[in-house]
Amino acid sequence: MIGRILGNRYEIIEKIGGGGMSYVYKARCKVLNRFVAIKILRDELTSDPDFVNKFKQESLSAASLAHPNIVNIYDTGIEDDIYYIVMEYVKGETLKKYINRKGRLSEQEAIKISRQVAEALKHAHSNNIVHRDIKPHNILITEEGIAKVTDFGIARAATSSTINNTSNVIGSVHYFSPEQARGGYVDDKSDIYSLGIVMYEMVTGIVPFDADNHISVAMKQIQEKPVLPTKKAKNLNISKSYEDIIMKCLEKHQSFRYQNIDDLIKSLDSLNGFNAGNSTEDDEIIDSPTMVIPIINDDVDDDGVINIDLIDGNSNNAFKSFFGGDTEEEIKNKQKKENKPMNDAERNKNLKITVAAVLSALVIAVVGGIIAFKAIMYVPEVEVPDLRNRSEEEGKQIIEGLGLVFQVAKREYSSEYEEGKIMEQSVDEGMMLKENYPVEVVVSRGQKEIIVPNLVGSYAIEAGIILADAGLSEGTVEEENSDTVPAGQIIRQDPIQGTPANENDRVDYVVSLGPKITLVVMPGVTDLPLDAAKAYIIQYGLTVGEVTTEPSDTVEEGFVIHQSVTAGHEVALGTSIWLTVSSGKPDTEEPGTEEPGTEEPGDGNGDGEDTGASGTYPLTITLPKNKDEVYIVVQKVAEGGREIVYSNDVDTSEQSIIINLEGKGTQVFEIYIDNELYDKVEIKFE
Structure with missing residues (x-):
């Protein structure tokens, strides 16, 4: 690909990365004269319509997003069976490499990166796109320290039926959510869980769950509670508040996590003091209202007397109203009659008197304006009554009768309040509110009708979630051996399925230990x-x-x-x-005793191998493309039992592996990938 030009404008310069589905190259756009990154679908996958559709899906999903914390998509195209996406070229490194290089990040740096990734997810979620594979490998850190989320290869539009019902669990085992591990409902809270894993790794330098194989890690994601970061890593100095945020993101049940990315961002902002207090309607207005102030003109007349005139009034009246006696004009006339001009002292005295009069008039006008303004703007306050245990209709009549606004915020099940009764109110009893202020209430839906769900046949690790979803809790858990029920599955329960129950009733169950082993x-x-x-x-x-x-x-x-x-x-x-x-000693024949035409293939000297002896067969296994690593087991199957001939964790970056199998005659082998039957082959050894 180096040197090739795609779309008559993108010149491939060098390879900079690769994944399970594609290679990534650095290229130069000849039209805009800038560097770009180009993701190209692997050659061996272009004939597979499923992978082509996934590749197209990535381009469509990511191209609809435009955000400073998301790698921008510029262009897409197909040329000579080459499927490619042109995207922003980011100079920097992945967050995974950044963490490995630094060991662990400070709390402030981790919060900064967490918030940027959260902002990227907020934009994606607002466009109904769930990323589904948030991990440090898919987060780029620019040279300026800006985090950018990339690789929407397995993202898809979130709908009411967003359920992963395929046999392959999509995601990366160390970072995906418990619901992804179970192949269940995936939504934006799944991205929040994965971001929690990333935050955990940033501050500790290690992931919360790890094991020898992927299946074990997935099981830990489902059933084990993560160790607190401060206990996982030595000498870790992070605040309790940030640790609480991480642990809330890592709640096993979706309803216990942050319900949306906005809530997570608010919590992160509170750590950095971003919260600003909001003034209430009861705050007193202390600024003076805007008023029209008369313009003051001052000048000195020919006789040396200073004139201060109000454009909208007469200063003489002001003198007379406030101080009584002669007005300024009368003083001037007297001076003229006496033919005695005012000396400096008299001029200063008259100026002071004039200014004092004007200022006094203004003060009275302003005070009067404020009093009038408050009289006009004053809204009477009413006391909020206790609405709890009143009917919704009664509460509405009371609130609206007081001049307030009645609003039903939500309706919830309750064992304490009858159906239709008010359970909670947004404003406490006794508070004073102004007219038209809204009062929100929660109305009871009555006691929820609970039916005990079926636990029999489910695995014990799922029981708590099933019962919690039904509003019930776990009771006594016992174990016993069973020749028919696999280990870990529930044999029986009490009460049985379909029994009516009350909220938080306990359900006992018995878990199989499998057959008793002697x-x-x-x-x-x-x-x-x-x-x-x-x-x-x-x-x-x-x-x-x-x-x-x-x-x-x-x-x-x-x-x-x-x-x-x-x-x-x-x-x-x-x-x-x-x-x-x-079978006895091997047959040995003297040289030259073979009958003509019975020579085995070889070098012509009769030393060829016996085709009936043991042989070797190179078994090729194509690896999944949606996982970084898989656990492969190959078993030889015979009437008398099975024998494991190969088991190992395999990196999928090589696309396929070859296993040399040894055997005789015709034998059957079963191939398992991540403990699921992948293929069954019959091999004839030569």
Whole structure:
């Protein structure tokens, strides 16, 4: 791909990453002369319509989003069976690498990144898109320290039927939610759980759940409560408030987590002091109202007398009203009659008197305006009564009769209040409210009719959730062995399914321990005749499994060479024991004694291999593309039992693996991926 130009504008420069479905390249846009990142679907997947649809889905989902904390999608296209998405090129590193490099992040830095990711999810959720795979690998940190969420490859529009009912659980096992592990309902609260895991890892440097294989991690996600971050990591210095936020995100049941991303953002903001107090309607207005103030003109006339005139009034009247005596004009006339101009002292005295009069007039006007304003704006207050245990209609009449607004906030089941009665009110009894202030109430729906759900056949780890959803609680839990019910499943319950119950009633149940296992010591049967070995095995309560033969130079024909369980080891009663029996010494023929035409393929000297001997078969297994790692088990199946010939955790980045199987003749093998049957093959060994 290096050097190739896609869409007649994007020149591929270098490969910068890859995932289960695609490769990511750095490219240069020739039209806008800027660097971009291009995600290209792997070649081997373009013939698979399911993967092509997922790839198209990623581009459609992500292209509808535009947010500073989300990697922008610029373009999409198909060229010569190459499916590609053009997106923003982010200079930086993944949050996973950032955490690994720093070990752990400070609380302030973790809060900053958490909030940016939360803002990205808020934008996605508002567009009905659930990411479904939030993890540090899908969060990029720019050189400026800005977090950007990427890879909406498994995101899809959230609808009322958003249920993952496929056999493959989508997501990354260390970060996905319990409902994803169970293949259940996935919504925006699933993203909140995954973000909680990311926050946990940022401050501790480790994930809350880990194990040797993915199945064990998934089970921990479902049933184990995470250890507090401050107890998980040594010398961890984070606030109790931030730790509480993380633990609330990691609640197993969706209803116990933050109900939406806005609530989480508010909690994060409160840690940084972003909350601002809101003034109430009762706050007193202390600012003066806007008023029209007369403009004052001042000048000195020809006689040296200062004139202060009010445009909208007469200063002479002000003098006379407030101080009595001669007005300014009368003083001037007297001075003219006496032909005596005012000296400086008289001028200053008259100026002071004039200014004092004007200011006094203004003060009285302002005070009068405030009094008039308050008289006009005054709204009488009423005392709120106790509405609890009153009917909804009665409460409405009382509230509206007081000039307030009656609103029903919600209706809830209650064992204390009868149906239609008011349970709660938003404003406490005795508070004073102004007219038209809303009073919200919660109205009882009466006692909820509860029917005991069916627990039989469910696994014990699910019982608590099933009962909580029904409004019930767990009672006494007992265990007992069962030959018919698998270990971990519920055998019976009390009360039984369908029984009417009250809220928080307890339900007892019994959990299967599986068949009772009796251990016996494996006897040694090698070097015994086959019949004697079989009788010996049966005598110990074991069963005889597959019997194979092979040549031996040291063991007489018909005698046991090898047993599948070593002598002296403890083994469960009824275990199938496989045996290998000697077929005698291998055939050896003198050179040159073969009949013509019977030579085996080889180098022409008669030393070819016997095609009836044991052979090797290269079994190729195609790996799932929606998981980073899977646990693979291969079992050889025969009438006498099964034998595990391969088991290991496998990285899916290689797309497929080859396992060299050994056997003779025709044999059947079963392939399990993450403990689910993936394929069953019949192999003929040559």
